Amino acid sequence: MTAPVPFFDRARGDLAMQDELSAVFQSVLRSGHYILGPEVEAFESECAAYLGVRHAIGVSSGTDALLVALMALGVGAGDEVVCPAYTFFATAGAIHRTGATPVFADVLPGSLNLDPASTARALTERTRAILAVHLFGGCAPMDELLAIAGGRGLPVIEDAAQAFGAERGGRRAGALGLMGCFSFFPTKNLGGFGDGGLVTTDHDELAERVRTLRAQGARKKHHHTRVGGNFRLDALQAALLRRKLPRLGALLERRREHAARYAALLGGRDLPLALPDAGAAGRTFNQYVIRLKDASLRDPLRSSLAEQGIGTEIYYPAPLHLQPCFARLGPPEGSLPVAEAAARDTLALPIFPELTGEEVARVAAAIASFFA
Structure with a gap:
């Protein structure tokens, strides 16, 4: 297994x-x-x-x-x-x-x-x-x-x-x-x-x-x-x-290497998703968050990856202005469209420094297979 x-x-x-x-x-x-x-x-x-x-x-x-x-x-x-x-x-x-x-x-x-x-x-x-x-x-x-x-x-x-x-x-x-x-x-x-x-x-x-x-x-x-x-x-x-x-400099460089690897493996496949900018100067990739162009595919993709033993996270499933404790403050739903869309269509992939190249390749292959 x-x-x-x-x-x-x-x-x-x-x-x-x-x-x-x-x-x-x-x-x-x-x-x-x-x-x-x-x-x-x-x-x-x-x-x-x-x-x-x-x-x-x-x-x-x-x-x-x-x-x-x-x-x-x-x-x-x-x-x-x-x-x-x-x-x-x-x-x-x-x-x-x-x-x-x-x-x-x-x-x-x-x-x-x-x-x-x-x-x-x-x-x-x-x-x-x-x-x-x-x-x-x-x-x-x-x-x-x-x-x-x-x-x-x-x-x-x-x-x-x-x-x-x-x-x-x-x-x-x-x-x-x-x-x-x-x-x-x-x-x-x-x-x-x-x-x-x-x-x-x-x-x-x-x-x-x-x-x-x-x-x-x-x-x-x-x-x-x-x-x-x-x-x-x-x-x-x-x-x-x-x-x-x-050791932080070396750890951050590993994160950047993983991000570049994801971009190389996923970026040229014409997949219905958007990747973070792997070339952004100074970015440290504390998280590697992709966006599904069809938000309805986010949860099925996550389930498919979980079935293959691949961990993911959702940052964040509800924007703050729609959290129950802040709802009275406003603004109402629909007023902050980018934040609301991100809550529906984002998915974070593994990116920690000690991840191996083979593991990154497995994650990318599983994503590509889901859309095949």
């Missing part, structure tokens, strides 16, 4: 580092420092250097990175924050948790990133910020978004959870807007061993606010200048991630 092709398999990479990672665990155990401390400070410094920013602040998750960034900007009740309708729930959920209102804009047909024209139409007198997502490892059109925001004096926050290492115009994600927010969830480009996140900025005062907010609003124990939360990064997560960071 042919072995299955998993959608994602972290163990392949982790087991190759097993001895080194075990030694890291033992080192943290001996140190007695489990929350923040020297390992977190070293990891923050290394991330700041890699991303090209003045400040990188470790936090407890990607969701908390978004939340604490919004809190640092003073976003709250009565404010609006524009974000894409087609993204993971946490983008809008973090806005809502501050007391502000997420205002949903459409996405671009090609990249599925935030549409600048739709963003401009969504701005009101209550808009306090724009939250741009670098979806699937490809950077949003930041030049256009920054121009729109600059005309209104609005900050742009980058949700770069899926884009650690991605680049646009020679700069890395997280260094393009006023603040960047990253996730180290295990499936991410730089995946941790549980939850973890990072906030980046070149703004000294904002960095100080984030450091204060992540520790219950106190920089000095029991002296609280703000009302913050428990958003601290564990030392063990930082220590393990430090060992993976130097």
Whole structure:
């Protein structure tokens, strides 16, 4: 029986580092420092250097990175924050948790990133910020978004959870807007061993606010200048991630190689699907998402692949403005057509670095066979 092709398999990479990672665990155990401390400070410094920013602040998750960034900007009740309708729930959920209102804009047909024209139409007198997502490892059109925001004096926050290492115009994600927010969830480009996140900025005062907010609003124990939360990064997560960071370039290159292989195997067959742009400079392919030109074929294709032991995922089956908890906010169904179409016709294929060339070929062959 042919072995299955998993959608994602972290163990392949982790087991190759097993001895080194075990030694890291033992080192943290001996140190007695489990929350923040020297390992977190070293990891923050290394991330700041890699991303090209003045400040990188470790936090407890990607969701908390978004939340604490919004809190640092003073976003709250009565404010609006524009974000894409087609993204993971946490983008809008973090806005809502501050007391502000997420205002949903459409996405671009090609990249599925935030549409600048739709963003401009969504701005009101209550808009306090724009939250741009670098979806699937490809950077949003930041030049256009920054121009729109600059005309209104609005900050742009980058949700770069899926884009650690991605680049646009020679700069890395997280260094393009006023603040960047990253996730180290295990499936991410730089995946941790549980939850973890990072906030980046070149703004000294904002960095100080984030450091204060992540520790219950106190920089000095029991002296609280703000009302913050428990958003601290564990030392063990930082220590393990430090060992993976130097390998990131090679891991991203493997993702790009797989994307190019998919494009070569599927691109010239005149199949009724659209592929992501494998040649997009700086893209990291945290996900490899194809679009079915006939949305009714998406679920049958997924079932066919599953029958052959090939894992897939759907990112995302419902846009945020049609989620039950946000439905009262609007806009109504049909108002954001690109986001709504993407929810119906997208399918993510395996793309993790340790995937083999033979496995990529099997996935492509199974797709071609389905349409034959």
